[in-house]
Amino acid sequence: MPTATYAGTTVEVDDEGFFEDPDEWTEAMAPEIARAEGIDPLTEDHWRVLKFMRAEYADKGTGPTVRVLGKTSGVSVKELYQLFPKGPAKTAAKIAGIPKPRGCI
Amino acid sequence: MGEPIEKVSIIVSKGSLEGVYPALIMANGARAEGIEANLFFTFFGLDAVHKKRWEHIKVATVGNPGLHLASVAGVLPGVSSVMTHYLESKMEKLDIPSIPEFIEMIADTGAGLYGCKASVDLFGLTKDDLVDQIKDIITVGEFYEMAAGGHIIFT
Numbered sequence: 001m002p003t004a005t006y007a008g009t010t011v012e013v014d015d016e017g018f019f020e021d022p023d024e025w026t027e028a029m030a031p032e033i034a035r036a037e038g039i040d041p042l043t044e045d046h047w048r049v050l051k052f053m054r055a056e057y058a059d060k061g062t063g064p065t066v067r068v069l070g071k072t073s074g075v076s077v078k079e080l081y082q083l084f085p086k087g088p089a090k091t092a093a094k095i096a097g098i099p100k101p102r103g104c105i
Numbered sequence: 106m107g108e109p110i111e112k113v114s115i116i117v118s119k120g121s122l123e124g125v126y127p128a129l130i131m132a133n134g135a136r137a138e139g140i141e142a143n144l145f146f147t148f149f150g151l152d153a154v155h156k157k158r159w160e161h162i163k164v165a166t167v168g169n170p171g172l173h174l175a176s177v178a179g180v181l182p183g184v185s186s187v188m189t190h191y192l193e194s195k196m197e198k199l200d201i202p203s204i205p206e207f208i209e210m211i212a213d214t215g216a217g218l219y220g221c222k223a224s225v226d227l228f229g230l231t232k233d234d235l236v237d238q239i240k241d242i243i244t245v246g247e248f249y250e251m252a253a254g255g256h257i258i259f260t
Contacts, residue, residue, distance in 0.1 A: 066137055067202065067210060077213035085215075086139030104130055105201055 006032045011097075018093065018100045022057060025097025033095045037086065042095075046083055049075055053096040063093040063101035112141040112255025114248070119260065120149030120158075121165040122189060122204075128260040129153075129207045136214035141255065144211070145248050146239075147221035150260075151228065154218065154236050159205050163189040205236075212238035217251070219243045 001020065004013045006029035012020040017036075019025055030050060034042050042050075052073040056064045066089045070077035080088035089101045113135050117128040128144065135142040152158040166172060166179035166188055178184055193203070202210060212218055220235055220242040232242055243251070 065200075066133075066214070067200070070210070070213075077210055078215075081136070081213070081215050087137045089137060090139070104134060 014099075016094075016100060019097040020099075022054075022098045029097065030095050033097075037091050037094060039084065039091070039095070043083075045075065045079070046092075046095075049073055049080065049083060049088070049092050050096040053092050053098060057096075057098040063089060063096075063098050065089055065101060065103045065105055067105055110135075110140055110256060112143075112252075113258055114143045114145060114252035114255055115258045115260065116145045116147060116248075117150035117153060117260055118148045120152035120162065122162050122192065123164060123169070123171075124150065124260060125153045125162055125204060126201075126207075128258075129204070129211060131258060131260075132216050133207065133211050133214065136211070136216050142211075142214075142216040143251055144216060144218045145221060145243075146219065147224045151220060151224055151230070151235070153204055154208065154220065154239050155230070155234060156236055157234075159208065159236060160203075162204050164192055208236065208238055219248070219251075221245070221248075 001012050002015065003010050004017065007026065009029070011024040014020060031042050034040060034046070039046065049069065052069065053063055066077060066080060069075065069080055069088060075083070084091040093099065093101055113131070115128050115132050117125060119125065132142045132144050146154050153162060163185045164172070166174060166185045167176065169179070172188065208218070217240055218238050220239050222242050222244045225231070225242050232239065
């Protein structure tokens, strides 16, 4: 199992770098993961999305798709792609320490 | 694993529900993966971005063996509408957006949507007949320029 070290703590990740155990994630790790994804700094808007991702995952056991994010997070699809140009659902899930969302839409 | 895909250009040539959705899903999915995506609507595919038609895209019930419907039934009035309604209600349950909503969303992801000049001319259309998400009407040469360095998908 691959590992990664964020904020001085070693965590288990999958082949693509998504957390195996979302409980190992802390907010202090987020800026470091974001930097590796090319996002620096993490703004308040980024955090709004990250917190929404965490809450959705805790509630439903899976991260939301971009469509759900755009409809319910208060951040529009257009803004989501400006915040996370490499794919909002995927990138935000990685930074928020939850598994990669699976879905075709 | 091979080299990651960085750009896709998707040609939509059919105006049926089953012709349009796969192209939209592939374009949206590409953007979700951080892949640059352009959609090029040509021939009957233009219906998907035609202001008066994009809400009325229907399943082909004739010449569509995958539907498992007797050919003779497919030609009856209303059958295409009923089958379309049936599929749409199933898609809604799976949270798949309608074609207009999907196209708006794909434009918002930063994908480029274009109309094909030859087809627009053929059908006597102008840019005003097409939805606002269409950035431009382009020639096949311009399409190839735009597609350079990426993959081309024809649906």
